[in-house]
Amino acid sequence: MTSRALRDLSERDALRLLAGVPLGRIVFTRHALPAVRPVNHIVADGRIVIRSSSGTMLSDEVASPGAVVAFEADDLDTDLRLGWSVIVTGLAGVVEDPDQAARYKARLRPWLVGDMDQVIAIRPEIVTGFELVRATG
């Protein structure tokens, strides 16, 4: 087995890694119960930006004012057991500015069919992450 070391990521490195992958999972609360959806995302202007369709459970919960969400992304090699995971907690909200929303939409091609009319941004409040790297020596 590879000798491995666990390291905490700095906030800067965590957000850099998160920005480098196209897919994460948004975690929210629905009727006080935990809920999760895989979504594609970008990091722009210091925020995590996703698209959603208004009227879906995700939009109902995440686009409401003051919604706190978590966002997780990882790149973990399950054979070598190396890689990283980043978890961001923050306030989510609809991007209301039409120019900004259009700019984000142009960079966020939806995976799924559907309107995907809403652009939602998460402002990171707490950023944590770890990486599992090969241990030296």
Add this chain to the structure above:
Amino acid sequence: MTSRALRDLSERDALRLLAGVPLGRIVFTRHALPAVRPVNHIVADGRIVIRSSSGTMLSDEVASPGAVVAFEADDLDTDLRLGWSVIVTGLAGVVEDPDQAARYKARLRPWLVGDMDQVIAIRPEIVTGFELVRATG
């Protein structure tokens, strides 16, 4: 771009796919806020089984009686935009039976150092999932 179709997975297919990957994300509520951790898992006796270390935030929340959690796993090809995602919601609890816990532990090698003394099982109540497949014709 590949022509793709979105299909809902049956509960049976969803759990079969979930059982076929080593890694998922457990989603829980911490002080009414959403939280998430990547974990390796097995599916055994109809339940999703993970290990945790008592005293961690995960164990504090997930091992408490009546804790409702979600568990997500996916295998999504971000280039082709094909693959699947499964989300299970259910009640979590510590596996108290020592023989059963030992049997699960033998199949669940922890990724991280630490005691990983606790074995936690999630009994699926709601199982949903989708797959994105190549469209024919």
